[in-house]
Amino acid sequence: MGNIKMEIPANFTYIPGVRTCISRIAFNFGFDDRESYQIETIVDEICNNAIEHGSKKKEAKIRLECKFEKEQMELTVADTGNRKFNVEQVFMHNIKRLQEEISKGLADSPHRGRGLIIVQKLVDKLDIKTTRNGTIVKILKRKHSDSPLAISS
Amino acid sequence: MTTTGRTVKISVRDIPGHDKGKVIEIDGILDTLTSEEADKVIGPLIENEKVIIADCSRLEYMNSSGLANLMRYYIQMKRRNGEFKMVGLNKMLREIVDISGAMKLLEIHSSMDEALKGVYK
Numbered sequence: 219m220g221n222i223k224m225e226i227p228a229n230f231t232y233i234p235g236v237r238t239c240i241s242r243i244a245f246n247f248g249f250d251d252r253e254s255y256q257i258e259t260i261v262d263e264i265c266n267n268a269i270e271h272g273s274k275k276k277e278a279k280i281r282l283e284c285k286f287e288k289e290q291m292e293l294t295v296a297d298t299g300n301r302k303f304n305v306e307q308v309f310m311h312n313i314k315r316l317q318e319e320i321s322k323g324l325a326d327s328p329h330r331g332r333g334l335i336i337v338q339k340l341v342d343k344l345d346i347k348t349t350r351n352g353t354i355v356k357i358l359k360r361k362h363s364d365s366p367l368a369i370s371s
Numbered sequence: 372m373t374t375t376g377r378t379v380k381i382s383v384r385d386i387p388g389h390d391k392g393k394v395i396e397i398d399g400i401l402d403t404l405t406s407e408e409a410d411k412v413i414g415p416l417i418e419n420e421k422v423i424i425a426d427c428s429r430l431e432y433m434n435s436s437g438l439a440n441l442m443r444y445y446i447q448m449k450r451r452n453g454e455f456k457m458v459g460l461n462k463m464l465r466e467i468v469d470i471s472g473a474m475k476l477l478e479i480h481s482s483m484d485e486a487l488k489g490v491y492k
Binding site for chain 2: 230231233234252255256258259262263266316332333335336339340
Protein backbone atom coordinates (compact mmCIF):
# COMPACT_ATOMS: atom_id res chain seq x y z
CA MET A 219 0.00 0.00 0.00
CA GLY A 220 2.64 2.53 0.98
CA ASN A 221 6.32 2.80 1.73
CA ILE A 222 7.93 5.57 3.69
CA LYS A 223 11.67 5.93 3.59
CA MET A 224 13.55 8.38 5.74
CA GLU A 225 17.17 9.06 6.40
CA ILE A 226 17.78 11.33 9.35
CA PRO A 227 20.86 12.52 11.19
CA ALA A 228 21.65 10.39 14.23
CA ASN A 229 20.45 13.13 16.56
CA PHE A 230 17.70 12.86 19.16
CA THR A 231 16.21 16.20 18.09
CA TYR A 232 14.67 14.57 15.04
CA ILE A 233 12.89 11.78 16.88
CA PRO A 234 9.75 13.52 18.20
CA GLY A 235 8.79 14.62 14.70
CA VAL A 236 9.49 11.22 13.18
CA ARG A 237 7.57 9.25 15.78
CA THR A 238 4.57 11.59 15.62
CA CYS A 239 4.58 11.48 11.80
CA ILE A 240 4.57 7.68 11.60
CA SER A 241 2.04 7.39 14.41
CA ARG A 242 -0.39 9.74 12.65
CA ILE A 243 0.02 7.93 9.35
CA ALA A 244 -0.65 4.65 11.16
CA PHE A 245 -3.89 6.11 12.55
CA ASN A 246 -5.01 7.07 9.05
CA PHE A 247 -4.24 3.55 7.90
CA GLY A 248 -6.74 2.22 10.44
CA PHE A 249 -4.71 1.53 13.57
CA ASP A 250 -6.83 2.69 16.50
CA ASP A 251 -5.92 5.28 19.17
CA ARG A 252 -4.19 2.78 21.41
CA GLU A 253 -2.30 1.09 18.58
CA SER A 254 -1.20 4.45 17.11
CA TYR A 255 0.11 5.46 20.53
CA GLN A 256 1.96 2.17 20.75
CA ILE A 257 3.44 2.78 17.30
CA GLU A 258 4.69 6.17 18.46
CA THR A 259 6.44 4.39 21.34
CA ILE A 260 7.83 1.71 19.03
CA VAL A 261 9.32 4.23 16.60
CA ASP A 262 10.69 6.31 19.46
CA GLU A 263 12.38 3.44 21.27
CA ILE A 264 13.93 1.86 18.18
CA CYS A 265 15.24 5.18 16.85
CA ASN A 266 16.57 6.23 20.25
CA ASN A 267 18.36 2.93 20.47
CA ALA A 268 19.85 3.37 17.00
CA ILE A 269 21.17 6.79 17.90
CA GLU A 270 22.39 5.92 21.38
CA HIS A 271 24.24 2.78 20.33
CA GLY A 272 25.06 3.57 16.73
CA SER A 273 27.93 5.46 15.20
CA LYS A 274 29.02 8.56 17.06
CA LYS A 275 30.49 10.20 13.96
CA LYS A 276 29.20 13.67 13.19
CA GLU A 277 27.82 12.61 9.80
CA ALA A 278 26.15 9.45 11.15
CA LYS A 279 22.63 8.77 9.96
CA ILE A 280 19.86 6.34 10.72
CA ARG A 281 17.58 4.96 8.03
CA LEU A 282 13.95 4.08 8.49
CA GLU A 283 11.65 2.25 6.17
CA CYS A 284 8.00 1.86 7.03
CA LYS A 285 5.59 -0.26 4.98
CA PHE A 286 1.87 0.02 5.54
CA GLU A 287 -0.39 -2.73 4.30
CA LYS A 288 -4.08 -3.26 4.88
CA GLU A 289 -3.70 -5.20 8.12
CA GLN A 290 -0.16 -4.47 9.29
CA MET A 291 2.86 -2.28 9.30
CA GLU A 292 6.53 -3.18 9.07
CA LEU A 293 9.23 -0.89 10.32
CA THR A 294 12.94 -1.30 9.73
CA VAL A 295 15.51 0.95 11.36
CA ALA A 296 19.19 0.68 10.53
CA ASP A 297 22.13 2.43 12.10
CA THR A 298 25.72 2.50 10.95
CA GLY A 299 27.06 0.82 13.99
CA ASN A 300 29.32 1.22 16.91
CA ARG A 301 31.80 -1.59 16.98
CA LYS A 302 31.91 -1.58 20.77
CA PHE A 303 28.20 -2.26 21.25
CA ASN A 304 26.29 -5.35 20.17
CA VAL A 305 22.61 -4.43 20.45
CA GLU A 306 21.45 -7.98 19.84
CA GLN A 307 23.49 -9.39 22.73
CA VAL A 308 22.64 -6.58 25.12
CA PHE A 309 18.94 -6.97 24.34
CA MET A 310 19.02 -10.68 25.26
CA HIS A 311 20.90 -9.88 28.44
CA ASN A 312 18.40 -7.15 29.39
CA ILE A 313 15.42 -9.47 28.94
CA LYS A 314 16.97 -11.99 31.29
CA ARG A 315 17.85 -9.31 33.83
CA LEU A 316 14.36 -7.84 33.71
CA GLN A 317 12.76 -11.23 34.31
CA GLU A 318 15.00 -11.73 37.33
CA GLU A 319 14.26 -8.35 38.83
CA ILE A 320 10.50 -8.77 38.41
CA SER A 321 10.56 -12.17 40.07
CA LYS A 322 12.62 -10.86 42.96
CA GLY A 323 10.83 -7.50 43.27
CA LEU A 324 14.16 -5.68 43.29
CA ALA A 325 13.73 -2.12 44.45
CA ASP A 326 17.16 -0.95 43.38
CA SER A 327 17.34 -2.60 40.00
CA PRO A 328 19.06 -0.91 37.10
CA HIS A 329 16.56 1.39 35.46
CA ARG A 330 17.99 1.63 31.95
CA GLY A 331 17.76 -0.76 29.03
CA ARG A 332 13.99 -1.21 28.85
CA GLY A 333 13.36 0.38 25.47
CA LEU A 334 13.55 -2.66 23.18
CA ILE A 335 11.91 -4.81 25.85
CA ILE A 336 8.90 -2.49 25.66
CA VAL A 337 8.99 -2.75 21.86
CA GLN A 338 9.05 -6.53 22.02
CA LYS A 339 5.83 -6.55 24.01
CA LEU A 340 4.07 -4.15 21.64
CA VAL A 341 4.80 -5.87 18.34
CA ASP A 342 3.93 -9.16 16.70
CA LYS A 343 7.48 -9.78 15.50
CA LEU A 344 10.83 -8.29 16.44
CA ASP A 345 14.11 -9.05 14.75
CA ILE A 346 17.46 -7.56 15.74
CA LYS A 347 20.60 -8.17 13.77
CA THR A 348 23.94 -6.67 14.72
CA THR A 349 26.78 -6.95 12.25
CA ARG A 350 30.06 -5.14 11.86
CA ASN A 351 28.23 -2.57 9.72
CA GLY A 352 25.63 -1.75 12.29
CA THR A 353 22.34 -2.92 13.72
CA ILE A 354 19.06 -3.45 11.90
CA VAL A 355 15.89 -3.65 13.95
CA LYS A 356 12.78 -4.85 12.15
CA ILE A 357 9.28 -5.11 13.56
CA LEU A 358 5.91 -6.24 12.36
CA LYS A 359 2.76 -4.92 13.99
CA ARG A 360 -0.64 -6.21 12.99
CA LYS A 361 -3.81 -4.25 13.23
CA HIS A 362 -6.39 -5.46 15.71
CA SER A 363 -9.15 -2.94 15.03
CA ASP A 364 -11.36 -1.62 12.24
CA SER A 365 -11.14 2.13 12.46
CA PRO A 366 -13.61 3.98 10.22
CA LEU A 367 -10.78 6.29 9.20
CA ALA A 368 -8.81 3.48 7.54
CA ILE A 369 -7.50 4.34 4.09
CA SER A 370 -8.74 1.74 1.67
CA SER A 371 -6.36 0.03 -0.73
CA MET B 372 -4.31 9.24 19.83
CA THR B 373 -1.01 10.85 19.01
CA THR B 374 0.84 13.40 21.06
CA THR B 375 1.15 17.04 20.27
CA GLY B 376 4.97 16.99 20.16
CA ARG B 377 5.12 19.53 22.96
CA THR B 378 7.84 19.86 25.52
CA VAL B 379 7.64 19.36 29.29
CA LYS B 380 6.56 21.73 32.02
CA ILE B 381 7.15 20.94 35.68
CA SER B 382 5.16 22.77 38.33
CA VAL B 383 5.89 22.38 42.03
CA ARG B 384 3.46 23.01 44.85
CA ASP B 385 3.01 22.09 48.47
CA ILE B 386 1.03 19.01 49.40
CA PRO B 387 -2.40 20.26 50.52
CA GLY B 388 -2.80 20.20 54.27
CA HIS B 389 0.83 19.33 54.98
CA ASP B 390 3.86 21.50 55.57
CA LYS B 391 6.36 18.95 54.29
CA GLY B 392 6.69 17.38 50.88
CA LYS B 393 5.88 18.51 47.38
CA VAL B 394 3.59 17.69 44.50
CA ILE B 395 5.35 17.89 41.14
CA GLU B 396 3.00 18.25 38.20
CA ILE B 397 4.52 16.83 35.03
CA ASP B 398 2.81 18.38 32.02
CA GLY B 399 3.56 17.30 28.45
CA ILE B 400 6.22 14.89 27.22
CA LEU B 401 8.93 13.00 29.10
CA ASP B 402 11.26 11.65 26.44
CA THR B 403 14.99 11.57 25.74
CA LEU B 404 15.12 15.31 25.07
CA THR B 405 12.83 16.61 27.76
CA SER B 406 13.89 14.28 30.58
CA GLU B 407 17.09 16.27 31.03
CA GLU B 408 15.08 19.49 31.29
CA ALA B 409 12.70 17.95 33.80
CA ASP B 410 15.59 16.64 35.86
CA LYS B 411 16.88 20.18 36.44
CA VAL B 412 13.71 20.89 38.43
CA ILE B 413 13.00 17.50 39.93
CA GLY B 414 16.58 16.48 40.77
CA PRO B 415 17.10 19.04 43.58
CA LEU B 416 13.72 18.17 45.09
CA ILE B 417 14.68 14.50 45.21
CA GLU B 418 17.73 15.47 47.24
CA ASN B 419 15.90 17.71 49.68
CA GLU B 420 12.34 16.52 50.18
CA LYS B 421 11.07 13.57 52.18
CA VAL B 422 7.80 13.14 50.29
CA ILE B 423 7.21 13.71 46.60
CA ILE B 424 4.00 12.98 44.75
CA ALA B 425 4.40 13.08 40.96
CA ASP B 426 1.07 14.18 39.46
CA CYS B 427 1.11 12.67 35.96
CA SER B 428 -2.47 13.55 35.00
CA ARG B 429 -1.21 15.92 32.28
CA LEU B 430 1.65 13.70 31.18
CA GLU B 431 0.81 12.89 27.55
CA TYR B 432 3.71 10.68 26.59
CA MET B 433 6.71 9.04 28.21
CA ASN B 434 9.40 6.82 26.73
CA SER B 435 11.88 4.53 28.48
CA SER B 436 14.23 7.48 29.17
CA GLY B 437 11.51 9.33 31.04
CA LEU B 438 10.55 6.16 32.85
CA ALA B 439 14.18 5.52 33.79
CA ASN B 440 14.32 8.95 35.41
CA LEU B 441 11.17 8.30 37.42
CA MET B 442 12.58 4.98 38.57
CA ARG B 443 15.82 6.66 39.56
CA TYR B 444 13.88 9.21 41.64
CA TYR B 445 11.98 6.41 43.36
CA ILE B 446 15.19 4.55 44.18
CA GLN B 447 16.98 7.68 45.41
CA MET B 448 14.06 8.64 47.65
CA LYS B 449 13.81 5.14 49.07
CA ARG B 450 17.52 5.17 49.91
CA ARG B 451 16.92 8.36 51.90
CA ASN B 452 13.89 6.77 53.61
CA GLY B 453 11.65 9.12 51.66
CA GLU B 454 8.54 8.52 49.58
CA PHE B 455 8.14 8.95 45.81
CA LYS B 456 4.68 8.19 44.54
CA MET B 457 2.92 8.68 41.23
CA VAL B 458 -0.70 9.48 40.52
CA GLY B 459 -2.81 10.21 37.46
CA LEU B 460 -1.09 8.07 34.83
CA ASN B 461 -3.40 7.68 31.85
CA LYS B 462 -4.39 4.29 30.52
CA MET B 463 -1.86 4.27 27.67
CA LEU B 464 1.02 5.18 29.95
CA ARG B 465 0.01 2.63 32.55
CA GLU B 466 0.21 0.00 29.86
CA ILE B 467 3.72 1.07 28.87
CA VAL B 468 4.89 1.14 32.50
CA ASP B 469 3.31 -2.26 33.07
CA ILE B 470 4.90 -3.99 30.10
CA SER B 471 8.29 -2.49 30.94
CA GLY B 472 8.18 -4.35 34.24
CA ALA B 473 8.37 -1.11 36.22
CA MET B 474 4.80 -1.29 37.56
CA LYS B 475 5.93 -3.76 40.22
CA LEU B 476 8.79 -1.53 41.29
CA LEU B 477 7.13 1.90 41.38
CA GLU B 478 4.33 3.12 43.66
CA ILE B 479 1.54 4.20 41.37
CA HIS B 480 -1.81 5.29 42.77
CA SER B 481 -5.17 6.14 41.30
CA SER B 482 -5.70 9.29 43.37
CA MET B 483 -3.86 11.81 45.52
CA ASP B 484 -5.81 10.64 48.61
CA GLU B 485 -4.68 7.10 48.06
CA ALA B 486 -1.09 8.19 47.52
CA LEU B 487 -1.07 10.16 50.77
CA LYS B 488 -2.40 7.32 52.92
CA GLY B 489 0.14 6.37 55.52
CA VAL B 490 2.71 8.91 54.34
CA TYR B 491 2.34 11.27 57.27
CA LYS B 492 2.27 9.29 60.47
